[in-house]
């Protein structure tokens with residue numbers, strides 16, 4: 517009799533404990549349901565409160581869900597940031613494209629309206645229109661190139677590239693510009709071939725962009741230089757000039773898309789501010805790094821570090 521009583525009490529206690537457990541789990545599932553609703557409505561800032569009295573498994577799951585929330589929140593913030601950047605970029609692009617296009621249309625209208633009488637003046641207008649069209653074309657090309665890189669739509673095949681001859685070829689392609697601007701060129705390259713791991717086309721583009729900048733912004737200094745040095749399994753390329761340089765306050769931004777420094781200083785040789793963005797992305801695709809240092813009218817150096825090619829035997 518006693519045994520039956522104890523047994524039934526024991527069963528009742530078990531049933532009560534089980535019931536409490538199920539109730540507890542039900543409540544937690546309700547909380548999870550509410551949390552999912554919050555997330556669905558775009559609020560990632562909700563978390564489970566972890567209590568010391570919590571069931572071990574529920575606490576573990578809650579912790580994991582909290583981690584997922586943190587991850588989702590970070591992703592959401594990143595997405596919002598990228599969306600903001602995209603909007604800014606589109607607005608900048610439209611502005612940068614509209615400016616030359618408006619002046620091309622303006623000049624052509626003047627010619628067509630017959631208000632430009634002399635042939636000499638007409639020729640001048642056509643010349644300006646042509647220059648503006650070239651600028652428009654190069655802007656579009658740069659935007660296209662950058663968007664291709666960002667969409668990972670370019671083929672970068674890293675293999676052995678001999679860098680000394682590549683650098684020499686690049687300098688040679690600027691020969692006429694350097695002589696036209698009366699620029700001295702100081703070249704310091706290793707005597708022996710230097711083989712890096714890289715993509716030939718993008719390495720050419722990197723050097724081309726850096727030389728274009730040195731020519732455009734550094735010609736006042738009268739000299740442009742290229743130095744290549746080897747150290748361990750790295751190769752360092754330095755493109756330098758002694759021109760007006762980059763002001764301290766511009767330094768953090770020059771690799772940013774569309775950044776052209778103090779625009780008023782650059783109206784004479786205004787670029788689109790995409791060259792260095794493309795350059796940095798290409799350097800990264802070649803598993804290298806790029807940095808800049810500048811002391812105005814003393815030395816402005818763009819330093820690219822690449823990895824040497826190592827043959828795996």
Ligand SMILES: Nc1ncnc2c1ncn2[C@@H]1O[C@H](COP(=O)(O)OP(=O)(O)OP(=O)(O)O)[C@@H](O)[C@H]1O
Pocket residue numbers: 658729730733734757759760761762770771775776777778782786787788789790791792793816
């Ligand atoms: N060697 C340099 N000396 C001084 N300023 C420089 C030099 N190289 C770059 N800069 C500054 O950095 C800015 C960004 O350069 P970047 O090459 O990205 O654009 P850009 O030359 O203006 O246009 P583009 O897209 O045609 O290259 C330039 O506008 C210029 O102000």
Ligand SMILES: [Mg+2]
Pocket residue numbers: 725728729787790791792
């Ligand atoms: Mg440039």
